[in-house]
Amino acid sequence: xxxxxxxxxxxxxxxxxxxxxxxxxxxxxxxxxxxxxxxxxxxxxxxxxxxxxxxxxxxxxxxxxxxxxxxxxxxxxxxxxxxxxxxxxxxxxxxxxxxxxxxxxxxxxxxxxxxxxxxxxxxxxxxxxxxxxxxxxxxxxxxxxxxxxxxxxxxxxxxxxxxxxxxxxxxxxxxxxxxxxxxxxxxxxxxxxxxxxxxxxxxxxxxxxxxxxxxxxxxxxxxxxxxxxxxxxxxxxxxxxxxxxxxxxxxxxxxxxxxxxxxxxxxxxxxxxxxxxxxxxxxxxxxxxxxxxxxxxxxx
Ligand code: IPD
Ligand code: CA
Ligand code: CA
Numbered sequence: 001x002x003x004x005x006x007x008x009x010x011x012x013x014x015x016x017x018x019x020x021x022x023x024x025x026x027x028x029x030x031x032x033x034x035x036x037x038x039x040x041x042x043x044x045x046x047x048x049x050x051x052x053x054x055x056x057x058x059x060x061x062x063x064x065x066x067x068x069x070x071x072x073x074x075x076x077x078x079x080x081x082x083x084x085x086x087x088x089x090x091x092x093x094x095x096x097x098x099x100x101x102x103x104x105x106x107x108x109x110x111x112x113x114x115x116x117x118x119x120x121x122x123x124x125x126x127x128x129x130x131x132x133x134x135x136x137x138x139x140x141x142x143x144x145x146x147x148x149x150x151x152x153x154x155x156x157x158x159x160x161x162x163x164x165x166x167x168x169x170x171x172x173x174x175x176x177x178x179x180x181x182x183x184x185x186x187x188x189x190x191x192x193x194x195x196x197x198x199x200x201x202x203x204x205x206x207x208x209x210x211x212x213x214x215x216x217x218x219x220x221x222x223x224x225x226x227x228x229x230x231x232x233x234x235x236x237x238x239x240x241x242x243x244x245x246x247x248x249x250x251x252x253x254x255x256x257x258x259x260x261x262x263x264x265x266x267x268x269x270x271x272x273x274x275x276x277x278x279x280x281x282x283x284x285x286x287x288x289x290x291x292x293x294x295x296x297x298x299x300x
Contacts, residue, residue, distance in 0.1 A: 010063075011138050014084075014106050017058040021051045021104045022131025025089060029132075035096040042171040043092050048072050051088035053166055055106070059084055066108070071222045083109045083121070085225035085248070091198030093171070100132035105200035107225025109248070113120040119161040120247050126226030128204045137204040137230055145207050145233040154257035155209035160186075160267075163212035166194040166202040170218050179217055185271060188278055199253075203227025206255045207234035213256035213264055215241070221248040227255070237261045239269040 028047035038044045052072040055061050059068055060076070067083035068076045074086065084106055089095060091102025105128045111121030128137040137152070139145040145152050163187055170177055186193050194211070196202065200223055202214040208232035225248060228238050237258040238246035243265045246253065256264055270276035281289070 009107055011127060011140050013062045014025070014059075014108070014125065014127040015136055015138055017055055017062075017128070018104045018106055018127045018129035019131075020058065021055050021088060022121075022129045024051050024054060025095070025102065029095060029098070029100070029117065033096075038165060039172050040174065043096050045050070045089075045092065045096060047095065048089045048092055051104070051243060052173040055086050055088055055104070059086075069221065071220065081111055081113050082124075085109065085222045087200060090200040090223060093195040099197070101130075101196055101201065102132075102198050103130045103201050105130050105222065105226045107221075107227075107229060108214070110249065120249065123225055123229040123248075126229040128200050128226050128230065130201060130204075135204075135227075136206065137208075139226075139230045139233040141233070143233070145230045147204075147208050152208040152234050154231070154234050155212050156259065157212050157257065158214075158259045159258050160263050162191065163188060164191045164194065164210070165215075166196060166205065166211045167212040167214065168197070168199050168202065168216045168219075170194060172218075177217055180279065181266075182215070182271065184280065185267065185276065186276060188189065189267075195227065200224040200227050203253075203255055204230055206236055206257065207231045209234075209257070214259055215252075215254045216250050220252050224248060224253055228253075231255045239265070241265075241272070243254045248250050 025047055033045040033047050035043050035045055049072050052070045056068055056074045067078045067080040068074050069083055070086040087105040089102055090105050095102045107123050108125040110124045111119045124141040126139050137147050169179055183193055199219055204227055205211045206214050231238055237256055239254050240250045240252040241254055260276055
């Protein structure tokens with residue numbers, strides 16, 4: 001099989017699997033599922049596990065030589081040159097609360113044949129499917145990104161002040177995350193920050209120009225593998241918070257349309273150095289001002 005034929009196969013077959021998986025998620029959502037806890041507020045449902053099993057089975061049938069690394073524990077053939085990173089349900093918290101914003105995410109990594117199982121390769125194909133909107137985002141390295149078959153591109157906006165951006169917060173070690181400071185600062189400097197609850201869809205939305213940027217601390221490879229390729233193939237830029245090369249295991253994701261990337265990096269630089277933090281009143285200060293205003297009004 002020549003290279004372009006195999007690439008066509010990757011996306012076409014993964015798209016079929018993602019659609020089937022998404023249809024199962026829709027059924028589970030309609031019937032309602034019980035929620036369990038993996039950690040503090042790290043939720044999991046029977047839908048996450050069942051759909052990962054379905055994807056594992058289907059990938060094994062169509063790509064018997066490919067490895068699989070899934071959020072719900074699948075670790076198969078990790079010594080292989082090709083490896084799928086699978087998030088069967090990205091947006092579990094939304095799903096568990098009946099909010100129709102979640103997706104299936106599958107990214108294919110090609111690693112050097114002689115490399116060890118832990119090394120990073122190159123993402124060569126990716127599919128993200130939102131079953132509630134029937135939106136299928138797909139990308140192949142060097143061949144652009146698509147939404148339901150049509151080419152997509154990042155937004156042309158050149159200033160953060162005119163941008164809509166997105167982020168997410170971890171469900172583990174919540175007390176260690178500084179992200180609320182970044183959330184605050186980006187809120188003041190942009191059209192707003194969305195925290196919609198699915199990192200894979202956030203990346204897909206940067207790729208198709210709905211958001212100008214997305215950042216998050218501590219994501220996992222199954223959250224980012226497909227989305228990172230979508231962003232790059234749609235003309236955007238991926239990096240860590242210092243502008244270094246984005247890696248699946250880097251735990252820092254900064255995605256943008258490229259045009260506002262330097263502005264974002266300079267904000268991260270300043271904020272990590274303790275500069276550029278706009279003060280906000282504490283709740284107590286706010287309450288005191290409110291009380292003073294009420295007293296002043298009563299005297300009128
Ligand atoms: C989560 C979502 C969320 C992000 C969390 C992820 P899950 O994935 O992508 O947007 O903020 O960090 O863990 O648990 O729903 O697959
Ligand atoms: Ca996820
Ligand atoms: Ca998940």
